[in-house]
Amino acid sequence: PKMASSLRPLFKTSKTVVLSLALLLTIRDHVVAIDFVKGSSMAPALSPTAHETGERDAVIIKRWKPKDKLQRGDVITFWKPHKPGEISIKRVVALEGDLVWPRDRESGTKDGWGGWGVRGNFLGQEGVKGKDGEDGKGKKGCLEVPYGHVWVEGDNWRGSFDSNDFGPISRALVDGKAVGVVRGWRWMDVPGKKEEKGDTKVKEGRARLPEAFLE
Incomplete structure (x- = not known):
């Protein structure tokens, strides 16, 4: 006892x-988590000196219903479609139903730091309709973001592996939404993207249920 x-x-x-x-x-x-941005694909908005100093921003990630009310310009975390066990962080550039003209980067970033060598644009995939209504498989140019998907890009296009490489991602892969940044001892809002010449062009559209869902 x-x-x-x-x-x-x-x-x-x-x-x-x-x-x-x-x-x-x-x-x-x-509910919420704090993640550190490792690479410089989102520079200068996030971890702007990561390449030179190794300093990384801490990002506040909202994990409660992150897919709700997604907007163009939101920074999200998602499971990589090409590496299912890894998480990536990118900016939402286009939503379902939007028309997208991807950035022309065929000349690539062969001599740029953090680049992926000579790169071509995303070739349309089966089931992704272009503005002409035809299947976009194997084609370049304009494409429509399919229902239930978003188009994501890194702010630093020279060092980003994103929808320009693997196409639109399913909303089901979205894991969180960035709501704040801690840099040093400062709390700040998530910075927006600075516009650049040659940025991906987007024409806002309307989400449409696939015909198969309407039968």
Whole structure:
């Protein structure tokens, strides 16, 4: 009885620690989290000196219903379609139903730091209709973002692997939305993207249910 009495506070403390950790993990996975931006694909908005100094911004990520009310310009985290076990962070450039003219970067970034060498534009994929209404598979130029998808890009196009490479991503892959940035000791809003010559052109459209859903 004496031993049990002496162990009771320890069990109580352990229970409190376990419950606290479970609560923190639940908050991190489903409500809000803090992630560090590793690369420079989102520079200069995020981690602008990562390439030179290695300093990384801490980004506040909202994980509670991140797919709700997505807007052009939002910065989101998502599961990479080409590497399912990894998370990426990019900016939403176009929504479902929008027409997109991808950035012309055939000359690529062969001599630019952080680039991916000589690169071609995304070739339309099967089921993604161009403005002429034809299937976009294997074609360049304008394409319509399909229902349930978004077009994402890094602000630093020279060092970004994004929809220009793998096409629109499913909204189901969206894991979170950036709502704030901590840089040094400063809290700040997520910076917008500075416009550049040659940016991807977008014409706003309207989401349309695939015909198969209407049958």
